[in-house]
Amino acid sequence: MDLRSLDHYVSLTPIGPWGTQSLAAWIQTGIIVFLSTAPPEVYISARPFKDNLKLSCxxxxxxxxxxxxxxxxxxxxxxRDDGLQSTGVRPSGDGTNQIKMWVMIPGGDTAKYTCEVNHPASNIHVVEDLVG
Structure with missing residues (x-):
């Protein structure tokens, strides 16, 4: 059975405030997301927090x-012994994922901080400097 023929057997399924979509379209979208590879977008930030600097990746x-x-x-x-915290990998809600790590750096610390991200499926390796 072709996925498009599922529309003949299943009525339209509501998707909350976004309208309706057929079951076949949902299945096809799921297969495309399952088989696809999406590289990460990496964001670095350093923000003051009390007497420290919060470095986030x-x-x-x-x-x-x-x-x-x-x-x-x-x-x-x-x-973790240095105060590193992480959300762990979690879904973004659009079929992709996200992860965030951060650490508090004492004021006056002049060390060089680096965020490294390696996503083997998309052959992406990012190294960004966080200046403390």
Whole structure:
């Protein structure tokens, strides 16, 4: 059975405030998202927070969800013992994923901070400097 022929057997399905869409279209969209690869968009930010600087690294819009993200201080991995926090990989709501990591840096710290993102499925490796 062709996916388009599902429309003959299943009535239109409501999609909340967005109107209606057929089951076949939903299945086809799911297959396209499942088979596609989307590279991450990487955003770096450094914002004052009390007497510290909050350094954040965000990767969003990627598929599949397998990704590696690290923050380094002068080339050394920052970890939980250093105060690193992460959302973990989570869905963005549009079939792609996102992850965010951040760490608080004491005022006056002049070390070089780097955000690294590696998304093997899209062959993307991003290294961005966060200046502390």
């Amino acid at each position: 965000l990767a969003t819009g990627f598929h599949p969800k397998e990704i590696t993200m690290n923050i380094r201080r002068d080339g050394h991995l920052v970890d």
